[in-house]
Amino acid sequence: MTGRRRTSSSPIRPRVPGSVPEKATPRVRTVLVSAGALVAVASIAVACGVVPGTTGGSGDDRVTVMTWAPDKTSATDKPGMPAMAQAYARWVNAHGGLNGRKLEVLTCNDHNDYVDAAKCARLAVKENAVAVVGSYSQYAGSFLSPLESAGIPYIGGYGLTDDEFKSVLSYPVNGGQPALLAGLGEELGRTCGRVALVRPDTVAGDELPLLLDAGLKAAHHASAADVRAAEDATALDDQARQALEEATADPRKKGCVVPALDERTGTFMDSFRRLSADYRPVRTASVLGSVDQSVIDSSGGGSGPYEDAYVTGWYPEASDPRWNEMKEVIKEQAFDDDRIDPADAGVQTTWIAYTVLKKVVESLGDGEVSARTIRIALDNGLKVDTGGLTPTLRWRFQDLTAVVDFPRLINSEVTFQIVRDGRLVAARKGFVNVSKTLESTDSE
Incomplete structure (x- = not known):
């Protein structure tokens, strides 16, 4: 709730035009290089309302993920979550990437709308995202089906809906x-x-x-x-x-x-x-x-x-020193971005979700990083230490709680x-x- 809320008087919200991925066409790639772009520009879809994300570089050796949340609606907005994801990508890429790979973050606005939530998920599939990370949406029933069909894991959702604790491709970091x-x-x-x-x-x-x-x-x-x-x-x-x-x-x-x-x-x-x-x-x-x-x-x-x-x-109070690393990243990469409030539970959840992603990619070493290998690593008992912000996270079957209505709840x-x-x-x-x-x- 701490993100800056913007309202729209019209139920039909304009889509934000923007860049297309570097790999989309030779013409676009030439324009980007000639403009001196140091990072690739994340894809956006006019129909989905996606806004430019952060990428790590121009090679094929990259890890592409998506983060989505509602923004500029008349209800709950969480613009700090995609903004935190972008800041994280800039930070991790400035320090060697994810185990040497560049992190590319695509972002999408679900507009607090079940149709747009599904569009965001389909765009993640289209752009070959290996995971959706640290996101917020109240329409899990709309976005989980496209992700499940493509085998894309959903890591660290906000925990807003029951479905996030039921899908076998959901890896929650908190108890929602x-x-x-x-x-x-x-x-x-x-x-x-x-x-x-x-x-x-x-x-x-x-x-x-x-x-x-x-x-x-x-x-x-x-x-x-x-x-x-x-x-x-x-x-x-x-x-x-x-x-x-x-x-x-x-x-x-x-x-x-x-x-x-x-x-x-x-x-x-x-x-x-x-x-x-x-x-x-x-x-x-x-x-x-x-x-x-x-x-x-x-x-x-x-x-x-x-x-x-x-x-x-879910987490320690915002003044706890265990948040210091996140605050340093925000200071270094998003000092003037007022969308990112380090005390916001959504921003904190996105930080923890990307901590999980980083640990997963590092565990894969020089091997393939894909939606499939990420799922295998998580399902086979990878432990994630979040520096005390949560208990140690692990998603094996035996780590699940005995809560029938929320079978994927581990924390x-x-x-x-x-x-x-x-x-x-x-x-x-x-x-x-x-x-x-x-x-x-x-x-x-």
């Missing part, structure tokens, strides 16, 4: 929304009175109450009130009022309001802050992606509505953070495993 909501439910069940969840009225949003309730149930707490909001709503007074009424219905214990609206969380909190004076005090709580340090700062810091709020994340650990004096800090040391709580959702 399931782990965040289940973990938050566990925490709130121990501290809150009545709980109200405010979530998008979408297919993906329909899963959130079930997951939060699983955590609440694990803490022997009643289910949360389910407050729905249109994904593109510009005012959320009705939802704020409903959430406050639900959370304050029991005077015996302070209630909790959980906005899980990603970029729309700020819109909700504007309404919540105005209306909350008419109700007894409640506590707020959310998940990383809907709340981060920049959101807390802009809402008043220590005097704002997030003070004492619980926030569940069910979350972090608990809390807002103290306007700063997002660790509420507990280390990771907390929520796999048992997630298993309880199977019987719902």
Whole structure:
């Protein structure tokens, strides 16, 4: 949610024209060389809305991947994820490439649209991408089918949909929304009175109450009130009022309001802050992606509505030194790119996903790097150390958790953070495993 959101008043969004791959035609290749281009230009498709990516050089010995995310829509945008992928490519190519190979990153805008999500996937197939890495889309049902038909692995998706934890070609790096909501439910069940969840009225949003309730149930707490909001709503007074009424219905214990609206969380909190004076005090709580340090700062810091709020994340807090390498890469390769916020969960997920890609390519040595060899390396038990940003990642069958609804989930650990004096800090040391709580959702 921390990417800079741009809106469009028209449901038909113009496609961004751009360059074609160096290998596309001799004429284009000549133009690029004569222009003094030092890197090849990633392909874009007018129909798909792809924007120029970053490539590593002009030879055939390159690794081509794709990263996609929505941008310039009226809903959730994640422009920082493709931008982080481009910065990573520039950085890795400036330091010898992936085991000597140049990294070429193609990017695509899925426009928060199921048709465009499928177009992005088909373009990845057309451009012979060996993987889709560190991406965000709520339309896994549209993009996974083309990838599966071509055997292209999906590494490090945002974890927004169930399908990302079901496809045999998906290699998630975090527990997605399931782990965040289940973990938050566990925490709130121990501290809150009545709980109200405010979530998008979408297919993906329909899963959130079930997951939060699983955590609440694990803490022997009643289910949360389910407050729905249109994904593109510009005012959320009705939802704020409903959430406050639900959370304050029991005077015996302070209630909790959980906005899980990603970029729309700020819109909700504007309404919540105005209306909350008419109700007894409640506590707020959310998940990383809907709340981060920049959101807390802009809402008043220590005097704002997030003070004492619980926030569940996949990774250590943004100030943790384990993020230093990523921050140095951003400083070196994207210092003036305001799309990239190092505290954004999407940017962090893209960084970790490319860490996985780098480890895979290095493990292949001088051998073939293809979608097939990448899948084999991952399926055969390659271990990926992310420098403590996640537990060691591995995708063998025996590494999968026993969560029937999410069979590809390998990392069910979350972090608990809390807002103290306007700063997002660790509420507990280390990771907390929520796999048992997630298993309880199977019987719902």
